[in-house]
Amino acid sequence: MKKPTMNDVAKEAGVGRGTVSNYINGQNVRDKTKKKIQEAIDKLGYVPNLQARELKTSKNSTVVLIVPTSWTPFFSELVYKMQIELNHNGYRMILANSQNDPAEEEEILKMASLNQVSGVITMSYSDIYNFINIGKNLNLVSIERYVSEDVPLITSDNYNGGKLAAQKLIEMGSRKFLLLRRKVNHANATDLRTKGFTDYINSKHYPVDVFEASLTDNYRAEYKNYIESHYSTEDIPFDGIFSVTDEYGTIIQNALESINKDLLNKVKIIGFDGSSVSMNTPIGLSSIRQPVDEIVKSSVTILLEMINGSPIKKNYKKVLPVSFVKAGTSFK
Template identity: 30%
Template sequence: MATIHDVARLAGISRTTVSRVLNCHPYVAEEKKQKILNAMKQLNYVPNSSAQRLRKVKTDTIAVFVPRITNPFFSHLVEVMENEAAMYGYQLILCQTQYSKKQEVKFLELLRTKQVDGVILTSIENEWRHVQPYVNEGPIVICNEYDDEAHVPSIFLNQVEGGYLGTKHLIERGYKKIAYCAGSERRSRLTRDRRKGYELAMKETGLDINEDWYQYNAISIEDGKKVFHRIKALKNRPEAIFTGSDEVAAGLLKAARDSGWRVPEDLAIVGFDNQPLAELLGLSTVKQPIEDMARHTMQEMIRAIQGKDHKKVTNLSFTLIHRTTT
C-alpha cells in the first residue's frame, strides 16, 4: 500500500508539501499540487483519514475470486457459498481472474477501496507477498488453494493425499505404466502437491516414471483431447492416466473413444473433483467435499468480518469414486 513518502518521491516534491496539499493548505503552487494529485492517482494513494472512514463502511458484500467461471467445480463452490452467505444477510460478487496476476491485484483493490467487506480466494495467482498488504484492508479467506506464507483462514484439502489416492487406485486395478496430467505446476502449490502424491504412490510400489508421461497446462475438455493425442503419439505409451480435473478426463475419454480405443482396456482414466459430468460419463474420480469446503469458507469469512475468533486451517478429506473408466 502506498504511503505519503511514495507520493512525495514520485512527484519529486517534499513530504511537507504533499502534506499541505492533503490538508488543503492554500499556499501551494498549482503546478506542484497537480504533480502531487497525479502521483496519488498513479499510486492509488488513500490518505489515512479517508482510509479510516472507508474501514467503517459496511457493504454486506463479499468478493469471491475464481480462475474460470466455466469450470463446474468453481460454479458449484460459489453456488453453495452464495446460499450460505444469504443466511447471514450477505451477497456475493464473482471476480474471474483467468489465472492473471494483474487481474487478481486489480480485484484486490475492491477490498482496499471498501467496495466489499471481504475477499475469498479460490486460487492464488501472485506470490503471497504481493497479496499480504491487502490483509490490512479487510478479511481474506483462502478456499481450495493454499500457501504456507498466508496466515489467514484457509479451507483446503491435502493435495498430496489426493494425488496419492487417485494413483494408488490405478495401481490397485493392476496398471503399472501411469501418466500424470495437471494444470500449471509453476503457478499452483496445489498442482505441485498432487504430483508429489502421484510420485509417492509410484515409488512406494516400485513403478517407473517416464518423463514423457507428465502432461501439463491442461484445464479444459479441449485440453484433454490434446493430451490424448500426445499420449497416442508416444512410443512408450502409458496404460492409465491420473488427471487433475474431470473436464480434462472427459476430453481424454472422448478423444480415446473417437480413436477407437477401449476405456479402460486400452487406457484407464481417473478424474478429479467428482463433478456431475463425471457421474454422467462414468468417470472414476477423486471426490472433493465441495459443499463442506464452501460452507466452512463462508462461515470463517463471516466470523472474520464480525471480528470473532476463527480457525487458521480447516483440512478436509478426499474420497475415491470407482466407475467404469478404471
C-alpha cells in the first residue's frame, strides 16, 4: 500500500502543499487551517519525513520520554500512545527508563541537553529533580510531579481519585478499610491519593488503617506477608481495600485468593491507574482510571507550544479528571 504524501494531506485538507509544509515545520498557520491539516494527517496516517525537515529547518525532531519503568500496564499504555501522538505531530520518540534511579535520570537529562533534542516529557518518581541548570537548556514537561514554576505540569486529579475510591467501596458495602501504599522520600501523586481516600473515610467516621511497604525490592513480599498475617483466620479485618496503584492491588488480590478464594467475594479491592495488560484485554481489578489519552495529548500540546517559542505562564498546571472502572472493562 502506497504511503500517503504531503500532497495527499494537502488535497484532503483542501489547502496548498506549502501550507502543510509550514504546519509540519512549526511555522505560523491559522488555527482553523491547523485543525484541517491535523485531521487530514490523522485520517491518512501521514508520517512526515523527519530527516528532510531537520535538514531544512536545522531543528532536531526528537523528544525523549522518561518513565521510571515501562514494565507495568499503565506505563506501557502511556508509552504506546505517546509515541503515536508524537509521530502524528512529526516527532520521533526516544524512550528512557530511569528505574527510579536519580543518577540515571540525571544522565538521561544531560544526554538530552547535550544532543539538543526538541524536548523532554518526564514522569519520574525519583528524588533528584534538580533541574535548575539542566532545565534551562531543555523544553521540559512533567507528568504528575511538580518540578519548578518554569516546567509545565500535567496531572490526573489524584486527590479526588482517592475520594472516588472511598465512595465506591462504601457503595459496595465495605465498612472497614485498609489503604496500601509504599513509603516515599519525596511528595508525589500517591500522597494525594492517600489523603483523598482517608479524608473521605474519616468524614464518614469509618475505621481505616494504612500499610506502607518499604522502598526496597522486597515490597511485594511485604504486602503478601501483611495480608497473610491478617487474613489467616476466618475474621475479615478489612472488607474494603484501596491500593494507590493497580500493581499493589493485584498483589493483594492474588494473596487473598491463595488464602481462600471466597475472600475475593467478601473483600472489595480498588486500585489506581485502570490500564490493561494489552489492548482489548479486560482489566482484572476495579480501579480509578487515569485519562491516558488526555495526559498524552495535553503533554504533547504544551511541549509543542514550548518548541515553537510560545510563552508559557509560570506554574502552568493542568489537572485532568479520573473515572471509576469495574474489573472486566476493556479499552482500545
